Amino acid sequence: MAKSLILIYFLLALAVSPTKIVAGARILGIFPHFGYSHFKVFFPLLRTLAEHGHHVTVVTHIQAPANTTTNYEELLLGGQQSTNILTFEHVLPRRPLHYLLLEAEILHKEGQKTCELFYKSGHVETILKKHEQAPYDLVITEYFNSDCQLGIPYLLEVPIVGLSSCLLMPYFYDRIALPDFPSHVQSEFVGFPEELNWHERLLNFVQANVIKKLYRYRTNYYDRKVINKYLNVDFDVDDYAKRSTSLILVNQHYTLHGNKPLTSQLIEMGGIHIDETALKAKLPDEIEKFLKSAPSEGVLFFSWGSLVRSSSLPSEKVQTIVKVLERQPFNVIWKWETDEVPTKSKKFLFVKWAPQFSLICHPKVKLFWGHGGLLGTTENIYCGKPLIITPLYGDQSVNAYAVQNRGVGSILFFDDINEKNLEATLKEVRRKSYADNAAVLSHLFRNRDMKPLDRAVWWVEHLLQENGKMAHKLLQTKAVKLNWFVYYSLDSVSIILIGLALFIFIARAILRRLCGFFKGGKQSGKVKTK
Template sequence: MFKNPEKILAFTIVLAILLNPILVTEGSHILGIFNYYAYSHFKVFYPLLRRLAEEGHQVTVVTHIKALDKIKPHNYTELLLTGGLTTNVVTFKDIFPRRSLFNIFKDADYMHHEGLSHCELLYKSGHVDTILKSHEQQPFDLVITEYMNSDCQLGIPYLLQVPVVGLSSCVLMPYHFDRIALPDFPSYVQSKLVGFPEELNCYERLLNFLQTKLVNYIYRYRTHSDDRKVINKYLNVDFDIEDYAKRSTSLILVNQHYTLHGNKPLTSQLIEIGGIHIDERALNAKLPDEIEKFLENVPAEGVLFFSWGSMVRSSSMPSEKVQTIVKVLERQPFNIIWKWETDEVPTKSKKFLFVKWAPQLSLICHPKVKLFWGHGGLLGTTENIYCGKPLIITPLYGDQSVNAYAVQNRGVGSILFFDDINEKSLETTLKEVRRESYAENAAVLSHLFRNRDMKPLDRAVWWVEHLLQENGKIAHKLLQTKAVKLNWFVYYSLDSVSIILIGLALFIFIVRAILRRLCGLFKGGKQSGKVKTK
């Protein structure tokens, strides 16, 4: 029929498409809104956005951070925000490692002001007009956004009239439980803002309860009030954000897994995607030459990898702490790879390699890396659980305390608070985590973390596409729970308990009244039956 091979190939492709209608399904139009600046957070979200684009969906993303691939997917459109740093923004003056009630409220206040500034950046960017014009030409089907320290971005899906999928890069904030009527039991479910050993004692339960409820109320009445003002200022609409969040949220995808954070109450609206950012292809990537060369000549005891993430400059640590750490590590039988951000390094010892950047996952998983010293950031902690290495954690802020205690509670690592770092404490901690039991526990936890029914990225994509299918609106409606409409008194069945207690009290009162009456009659009968004698 065709003499030209190119025409034959084209005809074959067209015929295959016509015979297989599955291949020509039209992608949906998804809007991602990520106005929080943290690079580490976006590393959790980007794999989902990238995969959705690769699956044929048109994905438009408002973000501070460019696509993390050298070549971004064809269907991936960026609307970049400016005005905020994304790395090395936390100084050692900003850290709140000890989770007292005062520090928790201080942390919450910081996040409130931070969220408010990001709201202003979002609405001043001009991207909202671009989104609305695009929606008129080709309507969006779904909004995916981060649930963190503000809800001002919900003004956009409110105008678009589309459902929302929330993403959390850490365990849920206290004020997001009510959004999907997720059971919240401060008696054993630790909040993101705390961090305690298991099981909680009386004081820890009280602190967990107080901060959970108080932070929730402050967010609802303070943050939502400011969010509402921002939305009204820029979009000229006014609505109850709390109520809308409950009605519009189809799902929350949360970066947690039971192996690290324990068995917690789940509903069909909360999907665990712990480890979604872990790309196993990175394990086969070649390490930088200087790291490869350093690893070739390490002793049998291997290497300690020391990194406190992208938000903290470990090179800005007070010099006395640095010198203490160097002095102790120089006496150890292993070598050290240390993430350090400046050219000036604290020691010239050949036991140390200072790097400004390292491929964290592939380095932690390297067989010659025996220990990891992190700050309890969930990405590094999760990668370490995946690789199965013992670790030291020095929590500095945010959710790092709860992650640190999760590690310590599972016997795979030990906490060393920043203020407690001295020669003796560091020597003791290093000796502790090098015990054989830590390596054994880490290997078991790694196996459990990896061995799942579905990879976290596949799970996240499935649930998003479940909402985008032909019957997605019905799925959204069915996922909604009537519990979100109940006030706390009814939600905890206190109305029923009150009726039972009142009924029981009334029954006891009546029984006592009857018994008193019978006793009175009995006494009266005995007295009237007596015969008077002289």
């Protein structure tokens, strides 16, 4: 009887609840880009949505762990390595305009390559068949270096949620009419100290606008051709994306990248990939043993990410780094991909893989030397450790300056690595102020109203509720339909200036007439005398 009453009360509570429980939606995730670090940001959201009862189908290069819920279905893309891809021939650490344009060109070619791989995979046909059997409700996809995948939501006639594993690329700001002021909003492609000087503002303005135009009129042009080739539909990709994008979730947070303009369509999810339960897991025996035997000054963890092969460093740089680090009072754990290591010193432990987050947070690890990748940098901010950053490409410069601007780390450019500079940088970041600033920043980063994963899930499910179509419609901004002249109110400014010029012209004409009238009156009033 008691159990029956409890069940009745529960059913009544559900009946009168004003919030509809969201479950059982069908979500399609499309991630043609091969980057492991990118998908590491997206996977927690996709996995959690599946755990909430939604059926999630994901096109990706990255296979999920074996214990992922059965609601999570993979359509794996093959033929592309996801880790340890880049060597130091690909390094673009400085950011002059021609390097930025070269990087944009590389991203464009890479994007078109992944487009062909996606459409030739056979998964598109599978998706369309699944949609016929049970329609999808939403598409979640990465907004990075191509939009060719948007042909799928176009055919399915469903809204889009865009994800960005880094700061939003400059060509996506217009997609949701996000304010983008190059006087102070740094592009993902650049990196400067805060409070830009005039030539930094000029470079920021020029590169952002040139790269936007290249993406709009080149990349989207080829996206349109690919979509037409494989799906036999033709539409303006950029215009469709503006009409169909409900939200963009971005891997940023004000503690690292500062106060940036936000709209209701842009959701910050900085640190979404951080799994706090990983801190309870046991470290590999070799690493645990090395940490226990470390001196009181602790350990420096040296890792330049999942894409770059540290073992491809030029030999002169390797020997310089080894020579300087051997003289330091701390030990070193170094991510290194080959069995042949540069030194047999007991001060060094070379590992092909390490649980990066757990290792950075370990109390024996006192310093982190990274490359400015956003995942490692974010994990370091969470753990509250001082760091050295050597940016190599992409968004790493803007991340590096964000760290340096906040007094928690110092930049050492790749070209500047020599004994003198490395010694000076190590001495600088070991000052007490860096550890103090890192601890404060860590507290601010962790202390939020909602965890980033909970925020991202809430907004996606907000679109999937019973009134989700209305939510999508209300989130849309009319500003995306305005051309640049009207968007920046230049039409109003022009009318005001024309009116002001006309007023001045008429006023001057009237004054001239009046002056002429008074001069004529004085002359006619004069009496001639002999």
